[in-house]
Amino acid sequence: MKLGSKIKLKEILDWTSSTVYGQKYNKDFQNFNLTSISTDTRTIEEEDFFIPVVGENYNGHDFILDALKQGASGFIFESRFNDMIAGWRDKIESDIWDNMVVLETENNLSFLQDISHHYIRKFNPIVIGITGSVGKTTTKDFVVSILSRVFNTKFTPKNFNTEIGISKSVLEIDGNTQFFIAELGMRANGQIGKLAKVVNLDIGAITAVGPSHLEFFKNMEGVALAKSEMAEFITVKRGVLFLNNDDDWTDFIEKRIKCKVLKFGRNNSLDFNFLEKDMDEYGKFSFGFYKNKKKLAEINLPVSGYHNLYNACCAAAICSFLKLEPEMIREGIESAVLENKRMEVGRKGDKIIINDCYNANPLSMKKAIDTLKLIASKNKGRSVAILADMLELGDESQRLHFEIGQYLKEKNIDMVVVAGKLSKKICSGFLPKKSYYFDDKGNLSSKLQSFLKAGDVILIKGSRANRLESLLDFIN
Known part of the structure; x- marks a missing residue:
C-alpha cells in the first residue's frame, strides 16, 4: 500500500517506541524513507515495508522471509521474537540484509497506530x-x-x-x-x-x-x-x-x-x-x-x-x-454510492428481493424486518424472511434469536425460513406452521424455490460468515 506522503526514518523513531535492530543505524539508513507498507504477504509489493501482525490464530512473523523474497524494503518485529529473527539471519543473503531497514519494537500494532496518529497530526x-x-x-x-x-x-x-x-x-x-x-x-x-x-x-x-x-x-x-x-x-x-x-x-x-x-x-x-x-x-x-x-x-x-x-x-x-x-x-x-449487500432492493422475475446479507445483529435484523413489512404492504405481496445465524452474541444468543422470532410474529410476517443451529430459536419464537428450519444453508438452498410464489417480497439476511447472497442463485 502506497503512503500518501513519505515518512523519514527519524520521524518513525521519534513517533514510536521502535529502535533500529543491531548496528544498522548509520548515515545510509538515516536517509531511509518509508513510502509503502504491507501487513499481508499475499498482497505485498516490491519495496513495501513489512509489518507482521500477531493475532489469536496467526503470527505474521512466520512470513517475514516470504516478504523479503517478494522484495520488501525491510520489516519490523516484536522483541519477544528476537531469537526467531536471529535464527533467520543466515537464511538472508548478505547484500539483501545490508540494504534493508530492520526495526524492533514491543508491539507491532501499537507501532502502526503510533505512526498513523502522528502522521495524521502532521497534515x-x-x-x-x-x-x-x-x-x-x-x-x-x-x-x-x-x-x-x-x-x-x-x-x-x-x-x-x-x-x-x-x-x-x-x-x-x-x-x-x-x-x-x-x-x-x-x-x-x-x-x-x-x-x-x-x-x-x-x-x-x-x-x-x-x-x-x-x-x-x-x-x-x-x-x-x-x-x-x-x-x-x-x-x-x-x-x-x-x-x-x-x-x-x-x-x-x-x-x-x-x-x-x-x-x-x-x-x-x-x-x-x-x-x-x-x-x-x-x-x-x-x-x-x-x-x-x-x-x-x-x-x-x-x-x-x-x-x-x-x-x-x-x-x-x-x-x-x-x-x-x-x-x-x-x-x-x-448520488451516494453505498457498499454492496446492504439493503439492496430490486426485482428478480416476479419477486422483489431485499438483499441485506452483509451482516446481522438483533437491531439491524429488526430494521430489515420493518423494511420487509413496508415493501410487502406497499406491493400487496407475501412477506418472506430468509434468515441465518446472528453471531458474536455470547450467552444472550438463544434469547436474542428467540426475540427475533417474536418480532417477526408481531410484524405479521407471512413466512420465515431459517438456516443454522442458532436460528432454530427464531422458529421457536415465531409460528410453527409458518416457519421452516434447516441446519445449514446447503440444505436450504435445494428446497428454497419450493417455498416461494409469484409476487413474494423476500428478505435475505444473516451474519457475514453465512454468506447468504449465494441463495440468490436458487430464486427463479
Whole structure:
C-alpha cells in the first residue's frame, strides 16, 4: 500500500517506541524513507515495508522471509521474537540484509497506530468518526458523498474499520487532504477510544446502540459505554458528538460524557430533524431535512428502509454543522454510492428481493424486518424472511434469536425460513406452521424455490460468515 506522503526514518523513531535492530543505524539508513507498507504477504509489493501482525490464530512473523523474497524494503518485529529473527539471519543473503531497514519494537500494532496518529497530526485534516451498532457504514458513505463534492476527502473503505484498517487508511492521506472520514468498528472495551486517538478525532457520531458483539461485553451498558469512548477524545479537541435522539441509549450516554452534543432524529425540537414524505415500491423515502425547525432541503433517499432516514439525517446534520450548502447536502445524499449487500432492493422475475446479507445483529435484523413489512404492504405481496445465524452474541444468543422470532410474529410476517443451529430459536419464537428450519444453508438452498410464489417480497439476511447472497442463485 502506497503512503500518501513519505515518512523519514527519524520521524518513525521519534513517533514510536521502535529502535533500529543491531548496528544498522548509520548515515545510509538515516536517509531511509518509508513510502509503502504491507501487513499481508499475499498482497505485498516490491519495496513495501513489512509489518507482521500477531493475532489469536496467526503470527505474521512466520512470513517475514516470504516478504523479503517478494522484495520488501525491510520489516519490523516484536522483541519477544528476537531469537526467531536471529535464527533467520543466515537464511538472508548478505547484500539483501545490508540494504534493508530492520526495526524492533514491543508491539507491532501499537507501532502502526503510533505512526498513523502522528502522521495524521502532521497534515491535520478535519476528522469525522462514525460508530454505532447499525448504520455506521451507510452514514459514512453519505458523509463522504457530500463532502467529496467540495473537498479533498479520504475515508476508510469497505470493512477497514479495525485497528489495522483504519491505521492503514490514515497513511493514505497527504497534504492536500481536507477531510478524513473514519468508520470506527468495535469488538472490545477501549477499542473506540484507541481508534479516536489514532485518527485525532474532531467530530463524532453514534448512529444507534444495540445488542451487537455481546460475546465481548457483559451487557448492553457495556456496549453503550464502549461506543461513547470517542467522547473523551472529542472533549480534549473541543469538538462535537452527534447523537440519535430516538435511540434508547442516548440519555445514558449523554449523562456520562462532557463534550458538546448535537442531536438528530424525527422530533422537530432537535438541533436537526427529518420528516418523511412519500415511499416508493422499493421502500425508498423522500424526506424534509430541518435545522432548528427551519427546512433546509427535500431529499430522496437512494436506499430502502425507514431506518436509513436516520442515517441520512445524521450525515446531513454533520455536513450542515460544517456549513455546507443545503443543495450540496441533497445532491450528495441522492448520488451516494453505498457498499454492496446492504439493503439492496430490486426485482428478480416476479419477486422483489431485499438483499441485506452483509451482516446481522438483533437491531439491524429488526430494521430489515420493518423494511420487509413496508415493501410487502406497499406491493400487496407475501412477506418472506430468509434468515441465518446472528453471531458474536455470547450467552444472550438463544434469547436474542428467540426475540427475533417474536418480532417477526408481531410484524405479521407471512413466512420465515431459517438456516443454522442458532436460528432454530427464531422458529421457536415465531409460528410453527409458518416457519421452516434447516441446519445449514446447503440444505436450504435445494428446497428454497419450493417455498416461494409469484409476487413474494423476500428478505435475505444473516451474519457475514453465512454468506447468504449465494441463495440468490436458487430464486427463479
